[in-house]
Amino acid sequence: MDNQTKTELEAAAFRRLVDHLGENTEVQNIDLMNLAGFCRNCLSKWYRAAAEDKGIDMDYEEARQIIYGMPYSEWKSKYQTEATPTQQAAFDNKGD
Secondary structure: HEEEEEHHHHHHHHHHHHHHHHHOOOHHHHHHHHHHOOOOHHHHHHHHHHHHOOOOOOOHHHHHHHHHHHOOHHHHHOOOOOOOOOHHHHOOOOOO
C-alpha cells in the first residue's frame, strides 16, 4: 500500500471515530479514560499537536470544537454527567 492511500485510510478511520463519539454522547470521557486510556480531550490535544507539526496555529478550544462537533462548553452542558464514585475511583486507581 502506498503512503497516500495509507494516509487516506487513516484519515477516514479517524473521521469515523470522531463521528462515532459524536453519535454516542452517553459515553462519558471518564468511561473512555477508564477503559481505553484516552478521551475526546486527548483526541483534541493530539489534533492540535498534529496541526502545529504542520505549522498550523490552532488553540485547544478550536481543536475541541472539531472533535466535539460544537463548543466544548455546549457539549459539556448538554451531555456531560457528574462522575459516579465508582467511575472516579477507577480513574484515580488507574495508575496503581
